[in-house]
Amino acid sequence: MADQDLLAGALRFRDPATARLMTALLTRLVREIGRAPVSVMHVCGSHEQAIAKYGLRAVFPRELDVIMGPGCPVCVTDMPEVDEAVALAQQGPRILTYGDMLRVAGSAKSLADAKAEGASVDVVYSVAQAVRIARESDEQCVFFASGFETTAIATAAVIEAGPPVNFSVLSAHKYIPPVMEIVAEMPETRVEGFLAAGHAATVTGWGIFERFVQRHEMPVVVAGFEPLDILAGLVRLVELIRDRRAEVANMYPRCVTREGNRNAQRLLWRVFKPTGGRWRGIAHVPNGNLRLRDEYAHLDARKRFRIDLERLWDLAPPSLAQSCICGEIMAGVASPNACPLFGRQCVPENPVGACMVSSEGTCRIWHEYGGHLDLGARE
Amino acid sequence: MSGSAMARDGRIALKHGAGGRAMRDLIRQVFLTDADSVPFEGIGPAAMDDGAALKLGDRWLVITTDSYVIQPPFFPGGDIGRLAIAGTVNDLAMMGATEPLGLTCAVVLEEGFPRRGLERIQESMRAACRQAAASVVTGDTKVMGRGELDGIVINTAGVALVRQVVTDRGLKPGDRIVVTGTIGDHGLAVMACRHDLGLETQLLSDVAPLNSLVRAALECTPDAVTAMKDPTRGGLASALHEMADKSGVGIVIDQAAIPIRQEVRAASELLGIDPLHAANEGKAVLGVRAAAAEAVVAALRRHPLGADAAIIGTCLAERPGIVILDTGFGRRLLNEPEGEPLPRIC
Numbered sequence: 001m002a003d004q005d006l007l008a009g010a011l012r013f014r015d016p017a018t019a020r021l022m023t024a025l026l027t028r029l030v031r032e033i034g035r036a037p038v039s040v041m042h043v044c045g046s047h048e049q050a051i052a053k054y055g056l057r058a059v060f061p062r063e064l065d066v067i068m069g070p071g072c073p074v075c076v077t078d079m080p081e082v083d084e085a086v087a088l089a090q091q092g093p094r095i096l097t098y099g100d101m102l103r104v105a106g107s108a109k110s111l112a113d114a115k116a117e118g119a120s121v122d123v124v125y126s127v128a129q130a131v132r133i134a135r136e137s138d139e140q141c142v143f144f145a146s147g148f149e150t151t152a153i154a155t156a157a158v159i160e161a162g163p164p165v166n167f168s169v170l171s172a173h174k175y176i177p178p179v180m181e182i183v184a185e186m187p188e189t190r191v192e193g194f195l196a197a198g199h200a201a202t203v204t205g206w207g208i209f210e211r212f213v214q215r216h217e218m219p220v221v222v223a224g225f226e227p228l229d230i231l232a233g234l235v236r237l238v239e240l241i242r243d244r245r246a247e248v249a250n251m252y253p254r255c256v257t258r259e260g261n262r263n264a265q266r267l268l269w270r271v272f273k274p275t276g277g278r279w280r281g282i283a284h285v286p287n288g289n290l291r292l293r294d295e296y297a298h299l300d301a302r303k304r305f306r307i308d309l310e311r312l313w314d315l316a317p318p319s320l321a322q323s324c325i326c327g328e329i330m331a332g333v334a335s336p337n338a339c340p341l342f343g344r345q346c347v348p349e350n351p352v353g354a355c356m357v358s359s360e361g362t363c364r365i366w367h368e369y370g371g372h373l374d375l376g377a378r379e
Numbered sequence: 380m381s382g383s384a385m386a387r388d389g390r391i392a393l394k395h396g397a398g399g400r401a402m403r404d405l406i407r408q409v410f411l412t413d414a415d416s417v418p419f420e421g422i423g424p425a426a427m428d429d430g431a432a433l434k435l436g437d438r439w440l441v442i443t444t445d446s447y448v449i450q451p452p453f454f455p456g457g458d459i460g461r462l463a464i465a466g467t468v469n470d471l472a473m474m475g476a477t478e479p480l481g482l483t484c485a486v487v488l489e490e491g492f493p494r495r496g497l498e499r500i501q502e503s504m505r506a507a508c509r510q511a512a513a514s515v516v517t518g519d520t521k522v523m524g525r526g527e528l529d530g531i532v533i534n535t536a537g538v539a540l541v542r543q544v545v546t547d548r549g550l551k552p553g554d555r556i557v558v559t560g561t562i563g564d565h566g567l568a569v570m571a572c573r574h575d576l577g578l579e580t581q582l583l584s585d586v587a588p589l590n591s592l593v594r595a596a597l598e599c600t601p602d603a604v605t606a607m608k609d610p611t612r613g614g615l616a617s618a619l620h621e622m623a624d625k626s627g628v629g630i631v632i633d634q635a636a637i638p639i640r641q642e643v644r645a646a647s648e649l650l651g652i653d654p655l656h657a658a659n660e661g662k663a664v665l666g667v668r669a670a671a672a673e674a675v676v677a678a679l680r681r682h683p684l685g686a687d688a689a690i691i692g693t694c695l696a697e698r699p700g701i702v703i704l705d706t707g708f709g710r711r712l713l714n715e716p717e718g719e720p721l722p723r724i725c
């Protein structure tokens with residue numbers, strides 16, 4: 001463990017004293033802009049997780065509104081995609097998927113419901129583990145794949161490596177850059193700049209945002225996920241807003257380059273093609289969904305099986321879901337507090353909307369960590 | 380009711396056994412509906428404490444029972460046998476009963492369970508009993524058909540006599556919160572081996588009987604310990620929530636003060652599982668009067684199982700039932716786990 005201790009000592013991303021200096025700087029910059037609120041958006045569940053986990057909202061300047069956009073892949077997985085997985089599970093194949101996907105509601109039921117009723121559904125920690133399970137099994141194993149381009153690359157690698165014949169993929173992978181365009185153009189959003197996800201930019205490169213900042217005349221700052229990364233990213237973003245500079249800044253240079261990971265990009269686009277599709281609660285997002293290319297049709301669960309969705313349609317959709325405002329929350333137009341169900345009918349044990357299911361969902365995070373509650377100053 | 384809600388409400392799910400709010404609700408709704416129908420003097424099921432206490436002359440008979448169903452039955456740092464002894468000894472100890480009179484042990488086996496495995500479990504139960512100065516005084520063995528049960532289930536019960544009972548609801552404003560050692564070891568060790576994560580780590584369960592350690596804390600300053608709980612399923616977070624809720628105090632925890640092993644921290648970051656949500660089987664959370672807190676920690680540290688004991692928080696009169704985590708960067712509510720911890724997606 002000696003090496004790890006040394007490493008932890010060298011990487012001082014969790015130094016509370018530096019954090020306090022940055023928070024003070026952030027407050028000064030926001031006040032220099034001289035109006036409130038200054039609204040910025042991040043598009044990554046991991047950013048919200050880190051903000052919540054470290055209690056940063058308690059120390060953000062009051063004039064700064066840090067909105068979480070559509071950055072949770074579980075949350076934006078649309079009901080018909082969940083329905084496909086549920087229907088397939090009920091038809092017989094074994095479904096392997098990431099933990100959070102079990103509890104996301106489809107139009108009638110979730111994968112967890114299907115599992116409780118006897119369908120074969122298992123949680124895996126990686127697509128590689130799903131392949132391993134398929135290799136040791138005689139059953140048809142379907143990997144219900146969710147996640148953004150970062151996760152999609154792992155799926156692509158497995159597909160290109162030639163998985164066993166009883167393995168296929170039901171892709172609900174999503175691609176982030178197109179949805180930023182959608183959100184930036186929504187008339188009700190007041191976003192003045194974006195904090196872009198560092199891990200996605202590791203793949204795509206920060207250059208991908210250059211056209212975006214010109215078109216929408218707002219800055220984008222690529223930031224990492226340690227508390228100091230986020231504070232540094234926000235400081236830079238607010239600085240750019242103050243100076244009215246629409247440009248891309250890379251505050252995660254230890255991982256992100258302008259070009260990104262070319263090999264990973266090539267792999268991603270060899271296996272997947274972008275198609276338009278609905279993101280739950282947001283809108284139809286052109287090129288926002290990643291589907292398997294025709295060359296890999298033999299590994300595409302949508303082609304391998306005739307997925308019978310009709311059996312699910314006999315069941316009434318949950319009526320509570322109609323008052324759920326997940327969509328507005330993910331678009332950054334409303335906060336969880338504005339939802340009549342939040343913390344009452346919709347709680348993590350019994351989620352109505354997807355935002356309450358995933359540990360990266362805004363509602364879930366606010367419910368667990370308290371959102372903007374005033375929790376008192378440090379002693 | 381919608382189909383979805385019906386499926387959730389009509390059947391028992393894993394979360395109902397995970398030690399969190401869902402489990403407490405189920406117990407209240409199903410088992411405690413007439414909990415007070417036969418009145419008695421003492422601590423009963425409605426208290427939902429680690430065990431019960433019945434008045435017996437000028438003393439209390441403390442009694443507890445628990446079933447152990449861990450997968451896999453053999454895990455790094457222990458096995459189901461050691462767990463079954465330590466778990467029940469610790470439930471007694473958490474009520475201040477550190478000298479068990481006797482334990483019972485009922486084993487239910489699946490047809491085909493390897494005899495050598497059972498012998499290993501028995502050996503390890505014996506070793507745990509020696510460590511706890513306890514003995515199994517009666518037992519029962521049953522076998523069920525293949526597939527009717529997952530390997531082995533062990534139930535143990537324990538009884539002890541004490542003059543003074545410690546509950547999990549005695550926290551007062553100003554009390555310090557003390558943990559007896561590092562947090563999250565058992566949960567992360569079992570999770571890493573259960574899910575075939577291929578981590579090359581030295582994660583070990585902390586499973587151990589705590590009665591002699593607890594005795595050291597109780598004896599060092601009279602009446603200094605105001606509440607106790609072992610942070611098993613649901614981890615430190617659930618234990619603190621339950622203690623704050625039942626005691627009617629708020630708790631502020633200083634995250635930097637919580638002892639966590641480097642390898643536990645690393646595995647938890649990798650998996651996205653909060654070590655404060657992971658089970659412990661050889662740790663206790665104590666509420667201690669402020670004036671005695673340092674002395675209690677010193678007494679704990681002199682014991683081999685308490686070397687990493689630390690003061691991690693303070694109780695407040697304000698915000699009863701709320702647990703706040705001071706991260707050093709800011710503050711947030713300490714979240715309680717829901718269901719079995721699952722690793723994040725990306």
